[in-house]
Amino acid sequence: MRRAFGALLVRDLRLALRAGGGAGLGVVFFLAVVVVTPFAIGPDLALLARIGPAILWIGALLASLIGLDRLFAADAEDGSLDVLSMGALPLELVAAAKGLAHWIATGLPLVVAAPVLALLLNLAPASIGALTLTLLVGTPAITFLGLIGAAFAAVFRRGGLLVAVLVMPLTIPVLIFAVAATSTALGGTVPFGTPFRILLGLSLAAMVLGPIAAAAALRVARD
Amino acid sequence: MQLVVENLACRRGVRLLFQGLGFTLEAGRALIVTGPNGTGKSSLLRILAGLARPEAGAMRMDGTPEPDDFTEETHYLGHLDAHKGALSAQENLAFWRDMLGRPALSVGEAMDAVGLGGLERLPVAVLSAGQKRRLALARLLVARRPLWLLDEPTTALDVAAQARFGELARAHVAAGGLIVAATHAPLDFGPCDGLDLGAWRPARPVVEGVDA
Numbered sequence: 039m040r041r042a043f044g045a046l047l048v049r050d051l052r053l054a055l056r057a058g059g060g061a062g063l064g065v066v067f068f069l070a071v072v073v074v075t076p077f078a079i080g081p082d083l084a085l086l087a088r089i090g091p092a093i094l095w096i097g098a099l100l101a102s103l104i105g106l107d108r109l110f111a112a113d114a115e116d117g118s119l120d121v122l123s124m125g126a127l128p129l130e131l132v133a134a135a136k137g138l139a140h141w142i143a144t145g146l147p148l149v150v151a152a153p154v155l156a157l158l159l160n161l162a163p164a165s166i167g168a169l170t171l172t173l174l175v176g177t178p179a180i181t182f183l184g185l186i187g188a189a190f191a192a193v194f195r196r197g198g199l200l201v202a203v204l205v206m207p208l209t210i211p212v213l214i215f216a217v218a219a220t221s222t223a224l225g226g227t228v229p230f231g232t233p234f235r236i237l238l239g240l241s242l243a244a245m246v247l248g249p250i251a252a253a254a255a256l257r258v259a260r261d
Numbered sequence: 262m263q264l265v266v267e268n269l270a271c272r273r274g275v276r277l278l279f280q281g282l283g284f285t286l287e288a289g290r291a292l293i294v295t296g297p298n299g300t301g302k303s304s305l306l307r308i309l310a311g312l313a314r315p316e317a318g319a320m321r322m323d324g325t326p327e328p329d330d331f332t333e334e335t336h337y338l339g340h341l342d343a344h345k346g347a348l349s350a351q352e353n354l355a356f357w358r359d360m361l362g363r364p365a366l367s368v369g370e371a372m373d374a375v376g377l378g379g380l381e382r383l384p385v386a387v388l389s390a391g392q393k394r395r396l397a398l399a400r401l402l403v404a405r406r407p408l409w410l411l412d413e414p415t416t417a418l419d420v421a422a423q424a425r426f427g428e429l430a431r432a433h434v435a436a437g438g439l440i441v442a443a444t445h446a447p448l449d450f451g452p453c454d455g456l457d458l459g460a461w462r463p464a465r466p467v468v469e470g471v472d473a
Binding site for chain 1: 310311312313314332333335337339340341342343344345347348352355356357359360361362363400
């Protein structure tokens with residue numbers, strides 16, 4: 039079973055990294071959001087430093103949703119999903135392996151890019167550290183919650199919109215606690231650990247519940 | 262080992278495709294499912310594969326650890342080949358070998374067996390339709406599963422490849438395997454039973470009181 043999990047993980051990573059896989063798309067989108075924002079807001083450095091973490095998180099959230107609609111749909115269209123669901127691996131772990139591969143290919147680059155992009159928004163060093171840490175912990179939550187939308191997108195055949203509509207509301211708590219944790223780095227009465235632990239809990243819950251819900255959605259498709 | 266199907270019915274929308282279908286397939290035999298288009302050949306295979314739910318009826322595979330859930334004893338080869346075009350033939354096949362478990366032939370041996378030797382490193386996207394189909398057939402050989410469910414297995418295959426696949430299928434049956442194949446082409450899989458699904462069509466196919 040571990041071998042099957044690893045095989046699926048490696049296959050999805052290969053597919054994401056080969057030409058046309060779309061692994062770089064999220065980072066480019068992230069970059070675009072962050073670069074454009076200072077032009078829209080104006081040259082107020084203090085303001086940028088204050089709202090910077092929020093902008094970076096919104097960018098990362100939207101960038102994480104890119105490509106999710108194809109996650110299961112591509113496998114459903116070429117028949118792979120049928121064979122996958124007959125393998126040694128339960129559908130829940132199939133979903134988890136695909137989610138993990140998707141996060142490594144699209145979420146992890148966002149975490150790596152964030153400290154560099156944070157400089158563009160005049161973030162303080164403490165803020166940059168806190169932001170990177172919240173992204174590392176929070177982006178898996180978005181990807182694994184996104185699995186639910188991805189599964190429905192495959193079931194209903196055309197579901198690019200479904201992913202955004204279904205997944206966005208679920209990610210709001212992640213956004214709230216992630217940005218709250220980042221702003222504690224600039225001072226305040228709440229210590230960093232309080233919102234950060236809640237974020238950690240949200241992420242762990244999403245990693246367990248997301249694949250289970252996605253597998254249930256995929257099973258509904260078998261009429 | 263035997264596959265037992267009892268009183269199976271399949272509904273698509275408001276139409277009953279077949280009803281009261283029952284058969285027993287012994288190990289070492291193949292079942293050739295025939296019938297006009299739209300009689301439910303593919304649907305029957307998907308039900309047997311556990312990919313669709315029957316309207317009524319039961320099926321089991323005696324002689325396996327879990328007779329009622331024999332998905333892991335089953336190879337399903339549908340209309341779609343289940344390849345990734347961006348990966349090479351070798352990568353695709355190696356992936357299915359790890360994914361399906363209970364490895365049998367190695368990737369190289371399986372590719373030789375279906376006549377794809379030498380094409381291992383090519384991306385599947387550049388293979389012809391017939392070569393893609395052969396690669397899908399090679400999937401049957403890399404994992405040991407007794408029941409093969411084949412939906413038009415010889416589509417796009419040339420005459421030589423059809424004969425070669427016939428040999429592989431006869432070897433599988435001779436080794437005590439089971440095959441259920443839906444086809445229009447005449448296939449020689451060794452000791453065969455026939456099933457004409459057209460004969461199981463219900464007298465009144467439209468189910469009343471059911472919304473599509």
